[in-house]
Amino acid sequence: MEWVTNxxxxxxxxxxxxxxxxxxxxxxxxxxxxxxTPVTQIQPTAPKRHRINVTVTAPEDIKVKQGDRVKVGETLxxxxxxxxxxxxxxxxxxxxINQMSLPLPPMQEPPTPSFSEEEAAIAKARNDLALVExxxxxxxxxxxxxxxxxxxxDQDKIQKRQQLQEKRIKxxxxxxxxxARLNAAKTRYEQQIYQHxxxxxxxxxxxxxxxxxxxxLVKQSQEVEKELEExxxxxxxxxxxxxxxxxxxxxxxxxxxxxxxxLRDGG
Numbered sequence: 001m002e003w004v005t006n007x008x009x010x011x012x013x014x015x016x017x018x019x020x021x022x023x024x025x026x027x028x029x030x031x032x033x034x035x036x037t038p039v040t041q042i043q044p045t046a047p048k049r050h051r052i053n054v055t056v057t058a059p060e061d062i063k064v065k066q067g068d069r070v071k072v073g074e075t076l077x078x079x080x081x082x083x084x085x086x087x088x089x090x091x092x093x094x095x096x097i098n099q100m101s102l103p104l105p106p107m108q109e110p111p112t113p114s115f116s117e118e119e120a121a122i123a124k125a126r127n128d129l130a131l132v133e134x135x136x137x138x139x140x141x142x143x144x145x146x147x148x149x150x151x152x153x154d155q156d157k158i159q160k161r162q163q164l165q166e167k168r169i170k171x172x173x174x175x176x177x178x179x180a181r182l183n184a185a186k187t188r189y190e191q192q193i194y195q196h197x198x199x200x201x202x203x204x205x206x207x208x209x210x211x212x213x214x215x216x217l218v219k220q221s222q223e224v225e226k227e228l229e230e231x232x233x234x235x236x237x238x239x240x241x242x243x244x245x246x247x248x249x250x251x252x253x254x255x256x257x258x259x260x261x262x263l264r265d266g267g
Contacts, residue, residue, distance in 0.1 A: 049243065050261045054234045057082050057253055064259065066245055070236045076259055077234045086228050093221040100214045107203050110196045113189045118182035125174035132168040136161070238263050 054077040056062060061079045064070060243262040247255060 048262070048264050050238055050240070050263055052076060052234065052236075052259045052261070053248070054257050054259060056255050056257065059255065061255075062245060062257055062259070064242045064245065066242055068242045069240075070242060070261065071239050072236060074236045075233055076236050077257075079231050083228065083231050086224050086231070090221060090224045090228070093217055093224065097214065097217045097221065100210060100217060104203065104207060104210065107196075107200060110189075110192045113186075115182055115185050118178060118185050121178035122175060122182060125171055125178050129168065129171035129175060132164060132171055136164045136168065236261065240264070 054062065056077050057079055058081050061081065062077050063075050070076070238261055240261040240263040242259060244258075244260040246258045246260070248258055249256045
């Protein structure tokens with residue numbers, strides 16, 4: 001009887017040292033080394049819930065509410081009001097940039113000075129004076145040394161000499177007047193040059209101001225574009241039902257919320 005008992009013990013030990021894999025049609029037995037505990041592999045299960053934190057500036061920026069069904073990629077939050085404000089600001093800045101990019105009207109150079117008219121008048125007056133001087137030099141001399149005798153006997157010559165003297169005075173006055181007109185014309189031109197230099201300084205200042213304002217507008221536009229890029233739309237990574245929308249914190253301008261998705265109801 002002792003050998004029968006040993007045989008039964010060996011059979012029980014062998015049964016404990018095997019791993020049994022059952023299928024509907026067959027059972028396969030694989031040996032397991034002594035001293036090693038068999039490990040059962042558990043397949044991972046899909047998450048039942050998923051929480052998503054979103055940051056918005058207004059409650060209406062959260063696009064879902066409790067009980068809503070969502071699909072993969074569906075929008076959960078979008079800062080609509082802030083986005084519209086930034087887009088309007090971007091459009092305003094672009095209009096201002098376009099206007100500021102228009103070139104300033106070019107500065108007109110002062111006209112080239114021409115004093116030919118005044119110089120011609122001076123030349124004519126001097127020529128007239130030279131003619132008068134020659135007439136005076138070629139006038140016939142008076143016959144007497146005593147003036148009263150000349151007045152009595154050379155009245156015509158005396159009158160002629162007086163006329164020539166008057167003519168010489170007139171031509172001298174004409175020369176002085178022509179010179180004065182030339183000087184006045186030169187003074188006017190100098191004033192034009194001075195005024196043009198003032199306008200040029202103003203033009204350069206306006207040009208620098210335009211370039212500065214344009215650079216400032218471009219910088220503001222770039223900042224708005226950056227803000228728009230940072231306003232990312234939060235989309236659902238899973239399909240399911242919105243289990244809860246919970247406000248975590250709220251300040252004057254920022255609201256932080258937690259959206260919980262029930263993934264078991266995503267079919």
